[in-house]
Amino acid sequence: MxxxxxxxxxxxxxxxxxxxxxxxxxxxxxxxxxxxxxxxxxxxxxxxxxxxxxxxxxxxxxxxxxxxxxxxxxxxxxxxxxxxxxxxxxxxxxxxxxxxxxxxxxxxxxxxxxxxxxxxxxxxxxxxxxxxxxxxxxxxxxxxxxxxxxxxxxxxxxxxxxxxxxxxxxxxxxxxxxxxxxxxxxxxxxxxxxxxxxxxxxxxxxxxxxxxxxxxxxxxxxxxxxxxxxxxxxxxxxxxxxxxxxxxxxTTLRIAMGAVESGLREIASTGTQSGLLDGMQHRSRLYELLRYADYNDFDSELFNFTLNSTPEVHP
Missing domain, CATH: 3.20.20.60 (Phosphoenolpyruvate-binding domains)
Incomplete structure (x- = not known):
């Protein structure tokens, strides 16, 4: 491979x-x-x-x-x-x-x-x-x-x-x-x-x-x-x-739903999610699990063409 x-x-x-x-x-x-x-x-x-x-x-x-x-x-x-x-x-x-x-x-x-x-x-x-x-x-x-x-x-x-x-x-x-x-x-x-x-x-x-x-x-x-x-x-x-x-x-559903309910109640009472950030999965960790970089590499290999810097002149 x-x-x-x-x-x-x-x-x-x-x-x-x-x-x-x-x-x-x-x-x-x-x-x-x-x-x-x-x-x-x-x-x-x-x-x-x-x-x-x-x-x-x-x-x-x-x-x-x-x-x-x-x-x-x-x-x-x-x-x-x-x-x-x-x-x-x-x-x-x-x-x-x-x-x-x-x-x-x-x-x-x-x-x-x-x-x-x-x-x-x-x-x-x-x-x-x-x-x-x-x-x-x-x-x-x-x-x-x-x-x-x-x-x-x-x-x-x-x-x-x-x-x-x-x-x-x-x-x-x-x-x-x-x-x-x-x-x-x-x-x-x-x-x-x-x-x-x-x-x-x-x-x-x-x-x-x-x-x-x-x-x-x-x-x-x-x-x-x-x-x-x-x-x-x-x-x-x-x-x-x-x-x-x-x-x-x-177990994972109960963990998730417990956190979701707690977070929603805090947003409802405080008007912001800022106090919840430390308990959240970070965007970078999510992207790591989803292999964003590999998708990007794959996309780049498929579409690696470059445009000419000057337009072609047709007769």
Whole structure:
């Protein structure tokens, strides 16, 4: 690759093909090192996640719903999730896991979901065993479908997969509904049905994460969401227990919205944003993330003509 080609790589989309990102995701899960996937509510946030040095990006259904002004109760559509998820996936060279809720319908819809998300460039997705309409996994009042119904959902998803490295993750919400033992039994059945990764939603404390790890012999994903039912364990704690991945699904949105609300209230009360400048991302840092200089170089190479200093004389 020439220096000019290197400068162009990744300007308009990821420089790593989707197939290679899926290989990287699987390698990470098998590495013995905890994979940390903060949630991205925009492609720009995904770029920052990569720049800081995390191993992957998570696209939360709750965040996507909130970002378009809706509660997380199954109102978003497959096309909305695929479009936003694809934008985020293409923004970095990191692999990305996306929340596919309950599959957007019957088992055949789960199959179509996998095909659509593969086409969008995602590295994997997770399906949950809640009934429709689903709820946030850390709210009360959830219910789960019979095990057989979730197995049909997973079987359809696995069958529809064209890239064997596309990760299909099964999330169980049974801990809060049927208890920990039932959640473990469900996880084992989901793994037998072809799930590559198990998302253990709303476990209470370190001892429950340890019990799940001891009982289930497939990669496990922990959800460290704020203000929920789970204790906020550190990455070291989760790694020591033997978990393979952790998501921080809503963290960046909550940080951003907290700062936005505080800033708007200050402007409303003082009439100026001057007191907020120290907490803002500087224009120069934004330009660095967006690679303004590389775009400028690319533009200059394409349009490097010069005008004659004197006009041509035509007969």
């Amino acid at each position: 020439t220096s000019s080609e290197s400068a162009v790589a990744g300007l308009f989309s990821s420089s790593v093909p989707a197939a290679d990102k899926r290989i990287a995701l699987r390698a990470g899960l098998a590495s013995g090192s905890l994979q940390r996937w903060p949630g991205a509510f925009s492609p720009l946030v995904a770029k920052l996640i990569a720049d800081v040095g995390f191993e992957g990006v998570y696209v939360s259904g709750a965040v996507l719903s909130a970002d378009i002004g809706l509660p997380d109760i199954g109102l978003t559509t497959l096309s909305e999730v695929a479009a936003r998820g694809g934008q985020i996936a293409h923004a970095t060279n990191l692999p990305s896991l996306v929340d596919a809720d309950t599959g957007f319908g019957e088992p055949m819809s789960a199959a179509r979901t996998v095909a659509t998300l593969e086409d969008a460039g995602l590295s994997g997705c997770h399906f949950e065993d809640q009934v429709n309409p689903k709820r946030c996994g850390h709210l009360d009042g959830k219910d789960v479908v019979p095990v057989g119904e979730m197995l049909a959902r997973l079987a359809a998803a696995v069958t529809a997969r064209r890239d064997d490295n596309f990760v299909i993750c099964a999330r169980t919400d049974a801990r809060a509904v049927e208890g920990l033992d039932a959640a473990i039994d469900r996880a084992k059945a989901y793994a037998d049905a072809g799930a590559d990764l198990i998302f253990t939603e709303a476990l209470r404390d370190a001892s429950e994460f340890e019990r799940f790890r001891a009982a289930v012999d497939v990669p496990l994903l922990a959800n460290m969401t704020e203000f929920g039912k789970s204790d906020l364990l550190t990455a070291k704690q989760l790694g020591d227990v033997g978990y393979n991945a952790v998501i921080y699904p809503v």
